[in-house]
Amino acid sequence: MVDVFSRGPFARLPELLDKAFRWGLLVCGAVAGIVLIVFLISGTVVVERGKVAILIRKTGDEPPNGTIIAEPGQKGIQPDPLAEGWYWRNPYSWDWVIADQVEIQPGHLGVKVRNFGGPLPPGQVIAGEGQKGILRDPLLPGRYAMNTLATSVKIHKAVSVESGHVGVVTLLSGREPANSNEFLVQEGERGTQKKTLPPGTYYPNPYIEMIIPVDSRSHRFDMTGDRIIKFPSLDGFDITMEGTIEWFIDPARVAEVFVKYVDGPDSVKSIVEEIILPNARAFSRIEGSKHLARDFIGGITREKFQEQFLAGLKKSCAAQGVIIQSALVRGTTPPEAITKPIKERELAIRLREMYLQQKERERQQKLLAMEEKMKERKTLTKQAEADAAVMITKSSQEKDVAIIDSNRKLEVARLQLQAAKNQAEAITAEGKAKADVIVFRNAAEAQGLKNSVAAFGDGDAYVRYLLHAKIAPGIAYILSNTDGPFSELFRRALEVSGKKEGK
Numbered sequence: 001m002v003d004v005f006s007r008g009p010f011a012r013l014p015e016l017l018d019k020a021f022r023w024g025l026l027v028c029g030a031v032a033g034i035v036l037i038v039f040l041i042s043g044t045v046v047v048e049r050g051k052v053a054i055l056i057r058k059t060g061d062e063p064p065n066g067t068i069i070a071e072p073g074q075k076g077i078q079p080d081p082l083a084e085g086w087y088w089r090n091p092y093s094w095d096w097v098i099a100d101q102v103e104i105q106p107g108h109l110g111v112k113v114r115n116f117g118g119p120l121p122p123g124q125v126i127a128g129e130g131q132k133g134i135l136r137d138p139l140l141p142g143r144y145a146m147n148t149l150a151t152s153v154k155i156h157k158a159v160s161v162e163s164g165h166v167g168v169v170t171l172l173s174g175r176e177p178a179n180s181n182e183f184l185v186q187e188g189e190r191g192t193q194k195k196t197l198p199p200g201t202y203y204p205n206p207y208i209e210m211i212i213p214v215d216s217r218s219h220r221f222d223m224t225g226d227r228i229i230k231f232p233s234l235d236g237f238d239i240t241m242e243g244t245i246e247w248f249i250d251p252a253r254v255a256e257v258f259v260k261y262v263d264g265p266d267s268v269k270s271i272v273e274e275i276i277l278p279n280a281r282a283f284s285r286i287e288g289s290k291h292l293a294r295d296f297i298g299g300i301t302r303e304k305f306q307e308q309f310l311a312g313l314k315k316s317c318a319a320q321g322v323i324i325q326s327a328l329v330r331g332t333t334p335p336e337a338i339t340k341p342i343k344e345r346e347l348a349i350r351l352r353e354m355y356l357q358q359k360e361r362e363r364q365q366k367l368l369a370m371e372e373k374m375k376e377r378k379t380l381t382k383q384a385e386a387d388a389a390v391m392i393t394k395s396s397q398e399k400d401v402a403i404i405d406s407n408r409k410l411e412v413a414r415l416q417l418q419a420a421k422n423q424a425e426a427i428t429a430e431g432k433a434k435a436d437v438i439v440f441r442n443a444a445e446a447q448g449l450k451n452s453v454a455a456f457g458d459g460d461a462y463v464r465y466l467l468h469a470k471i472a473p474g475i476a477y478i479l480s481n482t483d484g485p486f487s488e489l490f491r492r493a494l495e496v497s498g499k500k501e502g503k
Contacts, residue, residue: 042153045096050103052145053082056095067118069150083145086451102144102153107160109203110153117286125173138205159202164217166251167197168258170210183259192259214258214267218248218325221272223280234294234360240333241284245313246325254322261320275320278328283312290461439455 047053055078063074070076082096089096104110117132127133139153146153161167174190184192197211204211222244223229229241249257249271258267261274287308310327317324456462 002337026465028407031187040088040384042091043088044091045082046084047084047087047098048085048103050143051084051098052101052147053087053096053098054078054147054149055080055082055089056091056097059093059096067116069147077147077149079147079150081145081147097149099148102139102146102148104139104141104144104153104155105202106141106375107143107158108155109158109205110144110155111135111156111205111207112137112139113152115150115152134205136205136208138203140203156206159204159211159213161197161199161202161211161213163199164215165199165213166216166254167202167211168191168214168255169195169197171208171212173208184255192255194255196254214249214254214262216249216251216254219272221245221276223277227277229281230290231281233292234289239288240335241288241329242331243247243327243329245280245307245327247276247317247322248325250318250321250323257321271322275317275322279313279316279320280309283309283316287312301386302329305329305332379385 042186045053057070057075057078060070061074062072063070064077068077081099102110112135114127114132114135117127120131120133125134126136126390135151136185144153159167170192171185171190172457174188177185177189177191181187183192184194185195188194196214202211221227222242224242231239231241233239257271257275262270264270271465287305291305306329308326309329310324313327314324322416453459453462456465
């Protein structure tokens with residue numbers, strides 16, 4: 001046998017068989033490696049960011065009919081998913097589905113709904129352990145790696161109770177109220193709760209708890225337009241009233257007011273239409289019908305009516321949980337037929353009151369001015385008295401100085417007087433002497449004049465003598481002057497006489 005394979009064409013057969021065996025081993029190893037790599041790769045689970053891997057078991061016990069989520073060891077969808085990362089599962093026993101994680105944005109919440117389990121008994125809203133349906137605890141904003149095939153999530157908005165508001169809480173799921181005839185229930189009972197929530201952001205399960213923000217701030221209601229109030233007066237005239245009411249909900253009774261009177265999304269509008277406006281109309285009609293139409297034009301009646309309106313409205317609205325801060329009646333308008341004459345009379349009364357007030361004001365101003373003047377006078381008097389005291393003191397000092405100076409001057413004056421007397425005596429003596437000389441000279445001249453008159457015989461002759469003595473030189477000068485006016489007169493006279501002789 002050895003000889004046969006060692007010779008001829010079979011000599012290399014053992015070598016070829018050995019190589020073929022080695023290549024076979026190599027190919028089998030390569031195939032096995034490839035199969036192993038493919039097996040490993042096919043079992044690798046890569047869960048990227050924001051994703052989950054929902055596992056599905058392909059081997060195991062058959063789950064009961066109608067079961068979506070399998071129990072441990074059973075075939076089907078497994079309850080717990082794989083979060084972000086790298087995993088390996090036997091591809092023969094497992095399959096998986098990549099799904100998005102549940103992401104809840106800020107200001108929202110998620111309500112979990114279990115898609116598997118037993119049915120809920122009648123009347124039950126929230127699913128318990130092992131039951132199918134809505135779960136109690138909501139999901140807050142964030143990202144959750146959940147099996148959305150087992151538990152779906154419904155996104156709802158969070159409830160924001162702003163400043164100036166309170167949250168009225170209504171339980172949709174809870175125990176039956178002990179007293180079903182009351183508007184508000186006890187804590188934990190199904191219905192509207194007595195306790196309200198302060199401002200803030202809340203994440204209630206909307207299938208369990210409902211939070212409704214209610215405006216608790218002060219509001220203003222204008223009775224104008226289609227909300228203007230009309231009522232009949234005592235004498236049957238229609239009176240139109242406009243006004244403004246400021247109000248707010250009693251903080252201790254917000255839940256009660258809400259459940260009794262609010263039947264829409266706008267709580268302010270509901271309260272106005274259900275409480276404010278009906279009470280305002282009712283009270284104005286009751287009180288308004290007690291007065292005549294002309295009384296609503298006068299200011300006194302309007303003021304009294306406004307006081308009664310405010311007091312009555314406060315009382316009636318407070319009983320319903322609404323606090324009235326103010327109620328201003330801006331105007332009450334009777335029919336035009338009686339308005340004009342009454343207005344004119346009212347205007348005259350107002351003008352008279354205004355003039356009386358102006359007169360009183362002027363009188364007060366006059367009294368005030370007088371008081372101011374009296375104060376000023378007192379101030380000036382005190383100042384004058386002070387100045388007078390200063391002046392008296394100063395005058396007394398100046399008086400003493402003046403007396404001393406006057407005494408000194410008096411003594412000087414006395415000496416000067418004596419000197420003046422002596423000088424006067426001297427001047428008198430000198431004057432007397434000069435007068436005596438003049439008298440003697442005049443007497444002598446008078447005697448000479450007397451003698452001259454006696455020589456001419458009488459005074460007239462002596463006067464003519466003196467006159468001729470004074471005039472004679474002047475006449476002589478005039479007559480002797482050939483250029484003077486008298487020579488011209490004589491010349492013309494001579495010419496005239498010459499002409500007459502020539503004829």
